[in-house]
Amino acid sequence: MTSLLSCRDLVVEYPTSDGTLRAVDRVSLDVERGHTLALVGESGCGKSTLARAIMGLAPVKSGSIKLEGEELVGLSQRELRRYRPVVQMVFQNPYGSLNPRLSVGRIIEEPMMVQNIGTQATRRKRVLDLLDRVGLTSEVATQYPHQFSGGQRQRIAIARALALNPKLIVCDEPVSALDVSVQAQVLNLLVELQRDLGVSYLFISHDLAVVRHIAHATTVMYLGRIAARSTSREFWKAPAHPYVRALKDATPSMAAIRAGTPPQPILEGEIPSAMNPPSGCRFSTRCRYAIDVCRETEPLLRQVAEQSWVACHRVSVSGDGAVIAPEAQLAAS
Amino acid sequence: MTPSIRGCDQAMRPILEVRDLTIHAGSEAHPIPLVESVSFSVAKGSTLALVGESGCGKSMTALSLMRILPEPGVRIAGGEIHFEDEDLVSAPEQRMQELRGNIISMIFQDPIASLNPIQTVGNQIIEVIRTHNAVSRREAKARAIELLRSVRLPDAERRIDYYPHRLSGGMCQRVMIAMAMAGAPKVIIADEPTTALDTTVQAQVMALLRKAQTETGTAIVLITHNLAAAAEAAENVAVMYAGRIIEQGPVREIFLAPAHPYTQGLLGAIPDSDEDSMEISPLTEIAGNVPRPGTLPDGCAFAPRCKKAQERCRQDRPALTSHGNRLVACFFPDSPAIAQ
Numbered sequence: 196m197t198s199l200l201s202c203r204d205l206v207v208e209y210p211t212s213d214g215t216l217r218a219v220d221r222v223s224l225d226v227e228r229g230h231t232l233a234l235v236g237e238s239g240c241g242k243s244t245l246a247r248a249i250m251g252l253a254p255v256k257s258g259s260i261k262l263e264g265e266e267l268v269g270l271s272q273r274e275l276r277r278y279r280p281v282v283q284m285v286f287q288n289p290y291g292s293l294n295p296r297l298s299v300g301r302i303i304e305e306p307m308m309v310q311n312i313g314t315q316a317t318r319r320k321r322v323l324d325l326l327d328r329v330g331l332t333s334e335v336a337t338q339y340p341h342q343f344s345g346g347q348r349q350r351i352a353i354a355r356a357l358a359l360n361p362k363l364i365v366c367d368e369p370v371s372a373l374d375v376s377v378q379a380q381v382l383n384l385l386v387e388l389q390r391d392l393g394v395s396y397l398f399i400s401h402d403l404a405v406v407r408h409i410a411h412a413t414t415v416m417y418l419g420r421i422a423a424r425s426t427s428r429e430f431w432k433a434p435a436h437p438y439v440r441a442l443k444d445a446t447p448s449m450a451a452i453r454a455g456t457p458p459q460p461i462l463e464g465e466i467p468s469a470m471n472p473p474s475g476c477r478f479s480t481r482c483r484y485a486i487d488v489c490r491e492t493e494p495l496l497r498q499v500a501e502q503s504w505v506a507c508h509r510v511s512v513s514g515d516g517a518v519i520a521p522e523a524q525l526a527a528s
Numbered sequence: 529m530t531p532s533i534r535g536c537d538q539a540m541r542p543i544l545e546v547r548d549l550t551i552h553a554g555s556e557a558h559p560i561p562l563v564e565s566v567s568f569s570v571a572k573g574s575t576l577a578l579v580g581e582s583g584c585g586k587s588m589t590a591l592s593l594m595r596i597l598p599e600p601g602v603r604i605a606g607g608e609i610h611f612e613d614e615d616l617v618s619a620p621e622q623r624m625q626e627l628r629g630n631i632i633s634m635i636f637q638d639p640i641a642s643l644n645p646i647q648t649v650g651n652q653i654i655e656v657i658r659t660h661n662a663v664s665r666r667e668a669k670a671r672a673i674e675l676l677r678s679v680r681l682p683d684a685e686r687r688i689d690y691y692p693h694r695l696s697g698g699m700c701q702r703v704m705i706a707m708a709m710a711g712a713p714k715v716i717i718a719d720e721p722t723t724a725l726d727t728t729v730q731a732q733v734m735a736l737l738r739k740a741q742t743e744t745g746t747a748i749v750l751i752t753h754n755l756a757a758a759a760e761a762a763e764n765v766a767v768m769y770a771g772r773i774i775e776q777g778p779v780r781e782i783f784l785a786p787a788h789p790y791t792q793g794l795l796g797a798i799p800d801s802d803e804d805s806m807e808i809s810p811l812t813e814i815a816g817n818v819p820r821p822g823t824l825p826d827g828c829a830f831a832p833r834c835k836k837a838q839e840r841c842r843q844d845r846p847a848l849t850s851h852g853n854r855l856v857a858c859f860f861p862d863s864p865a866i867a868q
Contacts, residue, residue, distance in 0.1 A: 237726035238697075344817050374581035375753065376814035379797035383810045401727060404756075408799030411806060428806060445731035447756035449800045453784060458760075461735050462728045464682075465698055 197264050198225035199395050200249065200282075200363055205258035207241070207248050216470055218244040220419040221258070226363060229389065231396040233410035235403070235442070239466050240416040242399050246365050249397065250284055251275045263362075280310055280359035287368035289348035293340040299326075299351050300336030306358045325354040329384060346377030353384065357392070365397045370405060382409055403446045407431050415439050418477040419469055420506065427502040435520040436505045438462075438478045476508065484509045484521035542569035542610075543747050544593070544715050549607035551588050551597065551771075553821065559605065560822040562588045564771045566607070567848075568764075570715070573741060575748040577758035577779065580768035581794075581818050589768075590719045590751045594634055595624050611715065630660040630711030635737075637720035639700035643692040649676075649703045650688035656710045675706040679736055698729035702736065709740055716740075719751040734761055755794060759783050767791050770819050770829035777854025787851065787861040790814070790830045828858070836860050 207219035219241040226232045234242045247253035249260055251267065260267040262278055270278075283306075286292040293302055303322045307313060313321065323333045329350040340348055349369060356364050366385070370378040386409065388394060400406050406413060413431075414424040415438070423436040434440045444459035464481040467473055476494050479485040488508050496506040499518045509521035547567050554560035563585040570576045578586040591597050592604055595616060609616040611632065616624070636642040644652055653672040654665065663671070669688070676684035679702040692700055701721065708716055718737065722730035734757070741748055752758050758765055758779065765779040767788065775788040786792045796812030816833040819825070828846055831837040840859055848857040 237728060346817065374818065375755070375794055376581060376797045377817065379799075379811040380813050382799065383813060386808045386810065403727070404799045408811065409808060442727055445728045447754060447760045449756045449759065449783065449795065449798060452756065452759045452780070461731045463732070465696055465729065466726075 197261075199228045199263060200224075200226040200397070201259075201261045202245075202249070203259045203261075205245070205248060205260065206256040207244050207253050208256040209254065211470070213470055217256075217472075218253075218419055218469060219248065222416070222419075222421055224414050224421075224424070226395050226397050227412070228362070228395055229393045230411040231389065231398050231409055233406040233413045234397060234399045234416065235401065235406055235413060236416035236422075237401060237442075237466060239418065239469055241419040241469075242416050243367060245416075246284075246367055246397065246399055249365060250282065280306075281361055282363045282365060283356035283359065283361040284365045284367065285349070285352050285356050285369045287371055289345050289352055289372065290340075292352055293348055295340050297339075298336065299338055299340065299343075302340070302351065303336075303355045303358055306355060310359060312359070321358065322354075325357055328357065328388070329354045330380075344377070345373050346380055349373065349381050350384065353381075353388070357388070357394075360392075361394060363395045363397060365399070367399045368401070369398075371400070371402065378405070385409065403431065403443060404448065415442070418466060418472055420477055421496055421504075422478065422507075423503070423505045424496070425503045430503070433520070435499065435503070435510045435518045436507050437482050437484050437509070437521055440520065440522070476506070478507075484525070541571070543572050543612060544749070545569040545608075545610040546589075546593070547608045547610070549589065549592065549609065550605045551585070551592055551602065552605040553602045555601075561605075561824075562602065562771055562821050563592070565848075566766075566768070566771075566773055568766050568773070568776065570747040570749055570764075572714070572747055573745040574764070575741070575750055575762040577750045577752060577762035577765045578768060579752055579755055579758050579765060579794075581753060583770075583818050583820065584768040585771040585821075586751045586768050587719055590634070590717050590749065593715075593717055593749065594628055594632060595619075595621075596628075596634075626660070629656055629708075631713055632715045632717065633708035633711065633713040635701070635704050635708050635716065635718040635721045637723050639704045639724065640692060640697055642704060643700055645692055648689050648691055649695070649700075653688075653703070653707050653710060656707050660711050671710070672706070675710055676703070678709070678740075679703075679706045680732075681706070696729075697725050698732065701725060701729075701733050705733070705736055705740065709744070712744055713746055715747045715749065717749045717751070720753070721750075722757065723753070730757075737761070755783065755798060756800075767794070770824055771821065772829065772857065773848060773855070774830065774857045775854065776848070776856075781853055785862070787854065787856045788858045789834045789836050789860075789862075792862065793833075 203223045204221045205219055206221060209216045209218060236242045244253050248255050255268045262281060300322050303325055304318050307318045322336055326333060326335055331350055370381050398409060412426040415422045417438050422438045431443055434443055441462035462481060467480055473480045475490040475492055479489040494506045494508045496504050498504050499510060499512050511519045513519055549563060549566045551563035552559035553562055566589055568576055580586045593609060604617050650672055654668040657668040657671055673684050673688055676688060681687055681699060681702045722733050750761055762779050765782055766773045766776040769790050775782055775791045786795055793814040799811055814833055819829060825832055827842040827844055831841040846857045846859045848855045
């Protein structure tokens with residue numbers, strides 16, 4: 196069976212006054228049915244641009260985006276409209292993504308109106324079902340966004356995204372703006388909806404704790420390229436790629452505090468400009484394991500274990516199939 | 529009076545001591561309490577984390593320490609803020625100006641918005657230096673470059689002439705820290721200093737604050753919603769809920785064995801385990817929402833969301849009471865935690 200969504204060698208470029216900015220550079224990924232793929236990286240890595248490209252909102256220079264086997268690249272906005280019901284989106288800021296002048300009922304009904312689905316009566320009925328689905332009461336339908344907290348607004352945004360029975364919801368940092376206790380409620384809701392409706396998520400986040408919890412598969416981007424990807428939930432236990440390892444070490448973790456893990460060395464420097472990316476491996480300017488080949492030749496994403504791929508010259512695989520991270524090689528030599 | 533915590537910081541006299549701080553908004557006749565009877569102290573060279581969710585009063589507490597509460601209407605309605613031998617609540621404004629940004633300085637959440645966009649970063653640091661010291665512009669500039677180097681701003685000599693928009697968020701936060709360190713402050717108040725930054729840059733900025741603290745012995749009040757970050761950076765923690773401290777004491781002790789149901793709920797809500805099964809287990813939720821100021825229930829403010837709440841919790845407000853090394857405001861605190 197084909198993946199629900201497949202991107203192959205996707206390139207997204209923006210013209211700027213200083214030349215062309217390649218925000219997404221030859222990226223491939225697959226979202227499986229009923230699963231969550233997390234797209235992780237720091238600002239400027241291209242994760243949000245990739246999401247926008249999938250939504251038909253960013254200029255795709257080359258490559259392919261296939262939804263259930265159908266090519267989306269090259270379609271006009273009008274033709275794309277046919278696919279809108281299949282892919283919906285939930286945004287980061289629940290204060291900016293709901294029209295303050297529309298009632299909540301109308302906000303959730305609108306996608307069905309745009310797609311000419313049902314009569315007003317059936318749509319209204321569906322709105323109430325959706326509100327119930329996301330844990331809100333039916334009175335909410337006549338109220339306005341300003342009457343709700345961030346967590347409740349995000350529930351409304353999720354109800355709107357569900358209105359057309361999508362197969363994929365692109366979630367761009369959906370819980371980043373929420374308080375810890377509310378974040379847990381929304382994450383639980385997303386997991387519950389996935390279990391009940393079989394919806395897939397492309398989950399964009401910079402928060403490793405959240406990603407580790409919710410994702411079945413993970414793709415880590417750095418400066419427009421994929422640094423590593425995995426289809427295993429165990430990805431974060433022992434990441435081999437130096438950048439992924441640095442991300443993990445930089446994230447304060449209660450688990451590490453409980454275990455008494457000593458502080459790890461800090462990754463120095465900042466992400467270089469995407470206008471002028473470093474030659475060779477893009478991470479080589481900040482990587483403490485970089486050697487000449489890293490600065491000269493770009494590492495390709497290669498499979499190192501059954502469920503794990505890395506783009507790094509320094510990661511090796513031993514005779515018995517164990518993935519050896521650069522720091523382990525240094526320790527051994 | 530709030531009881532003091534036994535055992536910690538006993539040898540060292542606190543440099544900053546807050547007692548029964550109460551902050552009100554609204555009119556004098558109908559005040560809305562934002563912060564109620566908050567007490568804590570910080571010793572030289574140590575870090576206290578104030579943690580809690582939005583609206584818990586942690587940022588208002590931070591602003592009150594500098595006496596920069598939003599005008600009009602938000603005011604210190606009671607309590608004392610002792611800095612060394614002075615009471616900052618009653619200090620004249622002129623004295624506050626001498627202290628502010630110099631002896632007590634602050635780092636804000638959004639470094640790009642906190643810098644003046646039409647002044648070079650160098651001029652902004654030089655202004656801070658010259659406001660508090662009688663030095664020439666040239667000497668001040670040399671000192672500014674030195675400060676920018678100490679916060680490891682790459683290429684400091686050149687970047688000192690940059691306007692903030694040419695720097696990344698992480699670099700702007702380095703400039704903010706350099707500025708905060710300009711007067712060799714005795715207290716730094718850091719209000720969510722890394723929230724707006726990328727993960728790897730967050731770690732850099734926290735390391736920088738720790739380095740500054742080790743070198744100068746400055747005390748830090750760290751305001752954060754990130755419990756893991758608080759646990760890494762601070763020795764002591766005060767957990768706030770709806771304007772009050774509900775649990776307070778040594779950070780490791782509290783986070784390894786929280787006694788207050790709210791602290792337990794917060795820690796349980798953090799997704800934090802290594803998961804390998806494809807089945808995703810639900811996180812512990814705290815039902816309901818954080819109450820808005822002015823709409824607090826009678827009794828314990830957390831009672832409506834608390835699984836352990838009983839009749840007494842809905843009628844009486846539990847006082848912060850001492851249990852070993854920590855203070856807990858709950859009638860039914862988790863006993864194994866406090867028995868340790």
